[in-house]
Amino acid sequence: MRRTLGSCYYPEHWPEEIWAEDARRMAEAGLTWVRIGEFAWSRLEATPGHLTWDWLDRAIGTLGGAGLKVVLGTPTATPPRWMLDRHPDMLAIDEKGRPRGFGSRRHYDFSHAGYREEARRIARLLAERYGRNPHVHAWQIDNEYGCHYTTLSWSEAARQGFRDWLAQKYQSPDALNRAWGNVFWSMDYATFDEIDLPNLTVTEANPAHRLDFHRYASAQVTLFNRAQVEEIRKLSDRPILHNYMGRETSFDHWQVGRDLDAASWDSYPIGFLSDRLENTPERKARFLRQGDPDNQAFHHDLYRGVGGMGAGRYTPGGRFWIMEQQPGPVNWAPWNPAPLPGMARLWAWEAFAHGAEAVLYFRWRQAPFAQEQMHAGLLRPDSAPAPALAEARQVADEIAGMPEAGCAPGDVALVFDYESCWAWDIQPQGADFDGFRLAMSAYRACRRAGLNVDIVPPDIADLSPWPMVLAPGVMILSGPLRAALSSYTGRALLGPRTDVKTPDFAIPVPLGPRLEGVTSVLTESLPPDASEPLEAGGAFRHWREWLEGEARVYERTTDGRAAIMGADHLRYLAGWPDDDAFHRIVSDLAREAGLHPVDLPDGLRLRDTETHRFLLNYNPEPVTWDGVTIAAAGVHWTPR
Amino acid sequence: MRRTLGSCYYPEHWPEEIWAEDARRMAEAGLTWVRIGEFAWSRLEATPGHLTWDWLDRAIGTLGGAGLKVVLGTPTATPPRWMLDRHPDMLAIDEKGRPRGFGSRRHYDFSHAGYREEARRIARLLAERYGRNPHVHAWQIDNEYGCHYTTLSWSEAARQGFRDWLAQKYQSPDALNRAWGNVFWSMDYATFDEIDLPNLTVTEANPAHRLDFHRYASAQVTLFNRAQVEEIRKLSDRPILHNYMGRETSFDHWQVGRDLDAASWDSYPIGFLSDRLENTPERKARFLRQGDPDNQAFHHDLYRGVGGMGAGRYTPGGRFWIMEQQPGPVNWAPWNPAPLPGMARLWAWEAFAHGAEAVLYFRWRQAPFAQEQMHAGLLRPDSAPAPALAEARQVADEIAGMPEAGCAPGDVALVFDYESCWAWDIQPQGADFDGFRLAMSAYRACRRAGLNVDIVPPDIADLSPWPMVLAPGVMILSGPLRAALSSYTGRALLGPRTDVKTPDFAIPVPLGPRLEGVTSVLTESLPPDASEPLEAGGAFRHWREWLEGEARVYERTTDGRAAIMGADHLRYLAGWPDDDAFHRIVSDLAREAGLHPVDLPDGLRLRDTETHRFLLNYNPEPVTWDGVTIAAAGVHWTPR
C-alpha cells in the first residue's frame, strides 16, 4: 500500500490566475491528492437547471496537469438558495420544532424524498461529466454526514417516513404496541397514523419508540448516500468515499460503509481534546497542543474497519484515508491553540501506521472570508507558507524512504456498535454513561498495553484472526457474534452492559448476558466521585452490575461481588474499570492470550505495521522507553 | 393504628397466568395492600365508550382472593391516544409556547374543561363498577399531580380560565391594576381580555401577575381532583387518597387535602439526595446509598399534616401512607446506585415511626419494557426475588411483634406555606432562596435536636398543642395564625422573610412583620460564599434583614445588628442561620419551652411514637449514642 499526502482545494474561492501556481506548489510540497468541489453547487448551478462546467473543467485540468490526482466531491451538503423555493419543506426541523434554515450548510432533511432526488441528479450530472476524466481518481459523497446534529430531524417528512417504516417493520399496530410495551402508560396506538415522532413529550418518550426512530433516521442516511453512489457507479469505476467525522455516532457507519469502497475521516486532534473527549483538566492541559494520544488511533482503527465493509460484510484490512487533517489552529473549538511543532507530521505518521492510504491536510490556503476564516491551512491567507507546510514536505520525503506496507495483524478485536450508542444515549441510567466513551476506555487500555487493535462491527461472524476480543457496552449480541464467541478459542471479555437488552429495547427474560453460568441481576450507576474498589487494584467507576451464577469468578470487588466471571474463553466484566484497572485487566487477559503487553508511559504510544514498529510521543517533552529517546512530538520507527 | 405493607401491581403488564402466583407471593411476603389500575385507561377503554372490565374484574378477584386489599387508581394521568382526537386542545403548553405531546404521561391541561369531564366520567364508571367491590378498600385519584412540571400550563384554556378567575376576584380592571401596581411600567389593562399569561414577556412579568396565575393554576388542580372525588364518594365509602410527590410545591396540597380522606406520598430517598436536595458534595457522597436523613421524615410530617385536612381544616394526627417506596435502584435520577442493605427496612420504619398507616413498595416486579425498565422492584424482571423482598418480609414480621400506636404529641409546629414557595420562586431576591429549602433548614435543626415535629398549614388557628412554633418564610401571616400567635404561651419564632408581603404581593406599609416593636427595614441576599457571623456562633447565610424597633434583642450578628428580636413568646429571626446556628437557636428555644433537646450525631435520627422511641442510623457505619450501638442502616427501638 502506497502512502500519499494531499489537500483540499476550492478553486471557486480563488482567482483563476493563481490556480496553476497553487497546483505547482502542491506538487512541490509532495502532495498527491487534491479534493475539490464539495461545496460548489451554487457555482455549478447558479440557477436551477443551468449547469456551468467550464470553470470546473479548467480547474481539474490545471490540477491534473500539475500531476495531482483529483478527489471530486458531490456538493449536496450545501444546496443553493433556490433549492428552498423548489422544496420549501426540505429543511430539517430541530427537536424543539423549529426549522433549521438556510445560511450555513447541511440545511436538508435526510427524509425528504424530493431533495434526495436532487442530490441524485447532481451526482449523476457530475458523474456524466467527470466519470471518465483521467484526473478524477476518487469521489467523495456529500460532506460529514451527521455534522451539526443533522441525522435526526423532526419534520413532517420524517414523521411520514417513520410511520411507513414502522408499518413495514411491525405490520400491525398491535405488534408494535407489544414490542414497545405501550401498555405501560396507556401509550397504545390504534393505527400507525397516530404515531408521532418522540419529541416534545411531557416526560421521556418510550425508549423503544426513540430507538426505532433513531434506527429509521440512520437508515435514511444510508439511503441518501446510496442514491448518489448508484449514479456514480454507473459512470465511473473510481473509488467512492465519504468523509466521516470523529465521535460521530448518530448513524450506523457500518451500514453506510457497505456502499462505499473506502472510508475516510476528518481528524482534528486539538479541537477534540478540548471539546469532545472526556479527560481530566490535567490531561487537557498536558495535551493541549497535541490532542489526546488515543483519539486519532481509535478512529483510524474504527474507520479502517468501516472501510472493510465494502464487500457488504466486514473484512480485516479495510481501506481508509484521512480526508481532512488539522494543520494548525482551527476555528470551531471553544479554544484553538496552535499545535506543537511536529504534530502535523506526527498525526500523519500515526495515520499511516494504522494503515491510512492518504492524509489530506485541510485546508490548502486559509480562507480569509466566511465561517472558517480562522481555520489554518498549509498556506496563510496571504499565500505564505504556514508552519505545517514544511512538516508535510518532511512526511512526503519520509514516505519516499519507506517500503509500502500494510498493518500488522491485530492483537485485539474491539466490537463497536452504533445502535448501542443510541440506546445508551436514550437511556443512560447513569448521566455519564456513553457508548463511545466506554469503548474508548477499553481502547485506551489496549493502547497503553501496546496492543494493535482492530475495531469490528457487532455482526462479525469470524473472530478467529484475533487472540483477544473485547465487547463492552454492546446491548445485543447478534446471532453471528454469539456463534463466533461460542466457538472462540482466544480470550473474550464482554461487558459491562453487554447482551442485556432485546432488539425491542427491553430487558430479556431470562436475564442477560446469555453466558453460561453468568447472570446480571442488578444494575447501578455511580456519580463521578464514587467508585467500587477492586480487590486486585483500581476500581469500577460510573457503572456496576451484580452478577450471579455458577461460573468461575476471576476477580472481585472489595465488597465480595464478582467483578469478572465466566470461563476461560469467554468472560463478563461487571463494571466500568478506571484506567489503571482496565489496563491491568486487559494486560492479564492479553498474557493469557499469548500476547506480550507492555505498560507505555503516558503520552507515548506504539503501533506496528507489517514492516515497522512506530513509537509516537505525544508529550511536550522527550520520553525514553525501551532504550530509545523520542523527542517531544517525535516519531521513531524501527523495522520489526 | 395498624401498620401495613403493600405494593403496586399492574395486571395489564403481565400474562394472566401469573396473576395468582404473584398474589400468593405478595401475601407470603407479608403485604396487605395492592394498588392497581392507575395507568390502565387504554386497556379499560381501548376505543371511546367501549369499556372492557372483564380483565380488571378478574384481577381484583384474584388479588382479593389471595387476601390482599386493593387500592384502585383512576387512570387519568394517562389518557389514551384517542382522547386527543376528541380534545385536540387538551395538551398543556410549556412556558415557551410549545404543546406537550402524547407519548409519555400527564399530557393534559388542568384548565381544560373537556378533559376534566372525561376524568370525571372514567372515575364515575370505575366507581359504578367497583364502588362496592369487597376487595377494593381504597381509591387513588390520578397519579402524582405536578410531576414533570405539569401544574402550570400556558395554554389557551388556561388563558381564558385565568381571565375569568381574575374577573371574579377583582371585579374591575381598575381594581386589578391597583392591586398589581400596574402603573409601575404602564402595564395597566382596560379590560380583562387584554390580560395574557405571564410568560414570554421581555423581562420578568409583574410578580403579582405571576402569583395570581400560580394561585389560579393551583386551584385548577384542586378542582380537577375534586371532580373525581365527587363521583367516587357517591358510590363508595372507602377512603380516597392521592399520591403526592416529594419536594413538589407547585400546587397547594393543603387545599387538595381538604377533599381527601388521607394523604400519601411517593418516597425515593436516593434519587432525591442526588437530584433534588441541597447538600454538600461530602454529604451527597456519605449518604449516597441511604438518602438524606431528614428528607423522608420531613415529608412524612408534612403529609401527615395534609392528611389531617380531611375535615376541611387542619387536625393533628392526620392519616398518611407511603404509596410508593423505593426498593432498589431507580431509573430517573442522574445516577442510580443501589441502596445499602437494610435501607428498604429502615425507610419503612422511619415512615411507621412518623405515623404512616401503610408502606407500599414500588414496584412489585421490575417491568422489562418501556420508560421505567431500569426501576427495581421487589422482584426482578425474571420474577426472582430482588434484595428488598426479604427486607419487606422482615418488616412485616417486626410489625406483627409491635403494638399498634399513633405518634407522640409534637414538640414543634412548623408552618409550611405553598403560596410562599410560589412567591419566593417568583421573586427570590437571592438566587438560592427557596421556600422549601428554608423550611427544610428549620426542620433539620429540630430533627438534629431530637424533637418531634408537626408540619401545619398557614391558616392554622390553634397552636396550643405545641410547646414551640417555627414559621420561616411565610410571606403573609393569615388572620387565624396571627390571632393564634397573639395568645400563644409557648415559644414562637417567625422569620426570616415572614409577614413581609401583602396578599397582593406588595410590601406592606407600615412595614412587616407586624410584631410589637420589630420592623424589618432592609433586606439583603448573600452569595453562597458570604455570611454574616453571629455573636453566639455560626452565621447567617443567603439572607439577612435589618431589624429596628423597641423590642428586646435576644441575639446579634457581630456587626451589632439584631439577629433575634421580639418578646418571650414571639420572636423574629433576622436571617437564615447555617446548620450549626439553626440547631443552637432551636435548641435554646426548645429548652425555654420546657423541651429536652439533644444533639444527635450526623446521620443518626430519632422519632417517638405513643409507645416507642425509634433510633435510625442513616450512616454507612455503626453509631453509638446514649449507650446504644445501632448498626449501619440499622433501626433500634425502645419502649418509652
Added chain:
Amino acid sequence: MRRTLGSCYYPEHWPEEIWAEDARRMAEAGLTWVRIGEFAWSRLEATPGHLTWDWLDRAIGTLGGAGLKVVLGTPTATPPRWMLDRHPDMLAIDEKGRPRGFGSRRHYDFSHAGYREEARRIARLLAERYGRNPHVHAWQIDNEYGCHYTTLSWSEAARQGFRDWLAQKYQSPDALNRAWGNVFWSMDYATFDEIDLPNLTVTEANPAHRLDFHRYASAQVTLFNRAQVEEIRKLSDRPILHNYMGRETSFDHWQVGRDLDAASWDSYPIGFLSDRLENTPERKARFLRQGDPDNQAFHHDLYRGVGGMGAGRYTPGGRFWIMEQQPGPVNWAPWNPAPLPGMARLWAWEAFAHGAEAVLYFRWRQAPFAQEQMHAGLLRPDSAPAPALAEARQVADEIAGMPEAGCAPGDVALVFDYESCWAWDIQPQGADFDGFRLAMSAYRACRRAGLNVDIVPPDIADLSPWPMVLAPGVMILSGPLRAALSSYTGRALLGPRTDVKTPDFAIPVPLGPRLEGVTSVLTESLPPDASEPLEAGGAFRHWREWLEGEARVYERTTDGRAAIMGADHLRYLAGWPDDDAFHRIVSDLAREAGLHPVDLPDGLRLRDTETHRFLLNYNPEPVTWDGVTIAAAGVHWTPR
C-alpha cells in the same frame, strides 16, 4: 462645572397628597434634579389619542415650586397595552422566533416604523406641552436602550428593513456575495429578498452576514432615538440625554451620542460585580458590598467620551451624568447585598472626580409594588429615610465646599469600538474573548498605575492631546485613526487583535496589522488555565498572536516569540497580558511617554480633576498610601 445631585420620582406611583412633602424633602436632602415621566405613558394616554396632562402639570409645578429642576423622560420604553392593538406586529421577536410580549417593558421592535412614529408623536406632544416649561431643565429619551437584550429583534419588520439596508449598502446581490464570501458554502443570493436574518441556521451563519445585521440593528437604535430628538429640539432648547447602561455594547453609543447634548448612565456597582464582570471569586468576595473598583470609572470615562460626541465628532471633556445611582440593595442581580456604609457617597465622588455634572440616585422612595419592589431607594417604602439619604446629604454639603472644576487632562487615550465588540461576539475564536473585557483589562492596568484615562471613539482623528494611546481589540483601524497614529509622537500600543479584519469581516491580504515591519501571521486562543509566559514577567492569557517582520522586538514570550513589536511611537502587543503584566507594560510605556505611573494597592484608586486629586478606597478596611490613610469606603482629596 457645577456638581449636582438628584433623584428619579414617579408622581403617578404616589398619592398626590404627598408630592409636596416629597419635593420638600428632596430639596432638604440637597438634591437639585428630579427625573420624572419615563414610564408614565398609560397615565398620560390611557386610551389612544386622549391625553391627560393635568396630573403631570401639577407634579411638575409642585416639584419645580420646591426649587427642583425637572428632567422629563419620554415614556417610549413602556407603550400602553392598547398600542399592541394598533400595531400587533410591533413586538420584538427573540432569536428562537418567539414574540416578546406585553407585561413588563421594552416590548417594541426598533425596526417597526409604525411604533417609531408613535414614539415621535408622544415626544412631540410632551415637547409641545413642556418644551418651554420653566421647571423642565432637561430631557431624557426613552430608557436604557438595549436593556433586556432588545437591540436585536428577529422580526418580519427587521427582516424587511435589513433587506432594504443591504440593498442600499451593496446595490447588487453579486456585490454582497463577494463582500460576504458567500461562495464559501454555496450561500450565494440571487436577490436581496432571498436574504433572511442570520438566526436559526443549521450551524453558525456567515459572520459577515451577522455583522451587517448587527450594524443594521444598531442603526435602528440611532434612528429611533433621533426621531424623538428631532421633535423635542423643535420646541425646547434644554439639553437632551439618554440614560445608557453599564457593559451594554449591543449598539454603537458613539453614534447615538451624536444626536444628544450629553450622555448619562445608570450605575449599579454591586449588581455588576456579581453578575456582569469577570473577576476571581476572591475579588468578588472582597468587593461584594462596594463593586469593582474600576468598573464605575471605566464607564464614567466612556460616557464622558460619548457625551463629547454632540458636535458630531469627538471632543474631549464631554458632558455626562449618572442618571441612576444605586443607593442600597437592588433587586435584579443573583444576590443583592447592602452597600458598605459610605459607598453611596464614594460612588458619587468617583463620578464627580471623573467629570459628572450630576448624580441622581435611583430611586427616591422604594416602590412597594410590582417588579422592582425589592430595589432600595433614598427612602424606605414607609417613607422613613434609608441609609443612603444621609450620605447624599453629606455629598451635597461637600460639593458646596469645593470649587467647580473640570477633569484633569487625560494621560491615556483608550480606543473603544462597539463594532469590534459585535465582531468578537460573533467570532470569538476563544470562548472567553470579549471586546469589553479586553478594554477593561487595559483600563484596569492604567488605573492601577494612577493614570487618567479618556475613552475615545474608533474614528478619532487627533491624538495629540494624549501622551499615550491604547487600542486593544479594535478590529479595523479607521482612516482617521490610522492617519493620527502615523503622525503620533507619544507612545501608542495597538493590539492584541487590532487592525486584523476588513470592513467586510474578512482577513486582509496583506495581513494586518498594517504597521511598518509587523505582521500577525498566526492566531491562537488558550483555555483559562493555560498561559504563555513573558520573559519580563507575567504571561499572556486567552489570546496570542505570532508576529513576524523587521520591526524592533521590545519584549518576548519565553518561547522566544515577539510579545511587543514595532517602533518607538507605535507598537503592537501580541497577546492579552494578565493583570500584572498589563500593569507593567502600561507603566513602562507611560514612563517613556513622560508620565509618572504608580502602583496603587488593590482597591485603592485615584483620579485627578483640574483642582484636586481624589483617592477612593474600595476596600472594606483602611488603606495607607503615600502617607495618607483612607478609611474603608473612604474618599480623600487634596489640592493639586
